[in-house]
Amino acid sequence: MSEVTKIFPSDTRAIKEVSALLEQEGIRLDRNLDYISAIRDDDYHIIATGSMFHNTLRCFAVDHRHRGEGLLNTIVSHLMEQQLLRGNLEVFLYTKPASARFFHDLGFYEIARVEGRLVFMENQPQGFSRCLQRFQDETAAFLKNRKQTLDGSSRTAAIVMNANPFTLGHRSLIERASRENDLVHLFLVSEDASLFPFAVRRKLVTAGIAEFPNVCLHASGPYIISNATFPSYFLPDDDTASIGHAELDLTLFGKIAAALGIRRRYVGEEPFSQVTDRYNQVMREKLPALGIECCVVPRLAVNGRAVSASDVRQCIKDGEWEHLQTLVPPATYDWLKSGDAAGVRRRIAATPDVRHH
Incomplete structure (x- = not known):
């Protein structure tokens, strides 16, 4: 049986x-x-x-x-x-709070919980701690390389983005955060669940932020907007997008923010994606309770329309390169036109709906 x-x-x-x-x-x-x-x-x-x-x-x-x-x-x-x-x-695990002790006995360790709803666990006892240490080590190396020090009065902010691919809208958001803060942690979603692979997205973001000396780039790892913490993010928009996933992801972000002294999180307005808009709504409610200011920034607009990575992908699919050039930085445009991008262009051409990937 x-x-x-x-x-x-x-x-x-x-x-x-x-x-x-x-x-x-x-x-x-x-x-x-x-x-x-x-x-x-x-x-x-x-x-x-x-x-x-x-x-x-x-x-x-x-x-x-x-x-x-x-x-x-x-x-x-x-x-x-x-x-x-x-x-x-x-391996990560979702369970109800009442069952957490049972799974602990099976070798799983609690990382975070959304009270009364779910507990998020992993099979590695130090997995999340190692991730926090990586973020701290990367930050220390970044500051040392720039001969920069921070104190209790320093303004430290964060941005989380997928950059699929990196657009002028992303650049505008980063520019504002860079201008208004002493240090900006830029967490790039490292889950390879997008049309642009992580290695490509990282390359384009690195080129795009070169002029901002106070922006520290991190690969997000499995604890920030990943298929483990927030799988709805990687699905087409519909009403099944889980608020519980968003709350869990932000609970984990609160722990990361505490480890890095982050007091602000910048996010662009979301006129296109239902999942991202719902996530932003939860963010505006939850972050202040965690002691983090949520700074919602209007999207950069071109010809009256907000710039979005989904529009860029649609332009690639439709071959509208002239319009695309108005939406992305030169480094992104040059890469998209290069031979290195041939595989991505083919993948986009073969995808029926590129606005949700």
Whole structure:
């Protein structure tokens, strides 16, 4: 009875059973899943389930009539085996607050929680601490290289961006933050879930911020807007965008801000993406409670329309290079026209909807 099987999306009857089992526990079947597993009883009814999305585990439930039989432990062991097959050594987990102690006993460590809603855990006891240390070491090296020191009165800010690709709008936001602060931490989303790979985005951002001597660039890692913390960010806009994911991501950002002395976060207005706009709304509510000022900056406009990376991608797809040149810095434009960008151009041409990637 304890054999774990994979549930395929085409098995609508099993999916309904999984959904019903989760609903008994007050859990909605997550839209962001790429692997669903289950255990069935002798009558072939699903009595336990657990799922994955990339390197995260989520959506666990056991029928109340079968608790105490070790089924959840079996499900978790199975999913961890699947993660190893994927080559994932760092694994993250979502669970309800009441279940956190159980998963701790299975080798997971709490990173953050959204009270009354979810707990975010990982299987590496020092994973988040190592990430904080990396940010601090990068900052120390940056300041030393520029012979710059900070004290308690220094103004330290942050920007988080995907830059898919880097536009004049991104540059405008960074320029303002740079002008108004002594140090700006620029966290570039390092998750490779966009049409422009991280290595390319980093190259274009590095070129774009060269004139701002107080902007310190960091790869965000798995704890800032990643498929682990905020998977809705990487999906097409719809009403399933999770406020809980946004709250979790910002809870983690609050810990990062405390480690780096960040007191402001700059964000551009979002007229196009529903997911990002909802995230900005949660940010405006949550950041002040964490002691962080949320600075919402109007988007740079060209010919009356806000500049966006989605417009840039659409211009590439449509071959509108003259208009595109008004939206991006010279370094971005030159790279997009180069032979190095041929793969990205082909990928964009083959993507039906480039505004949501």
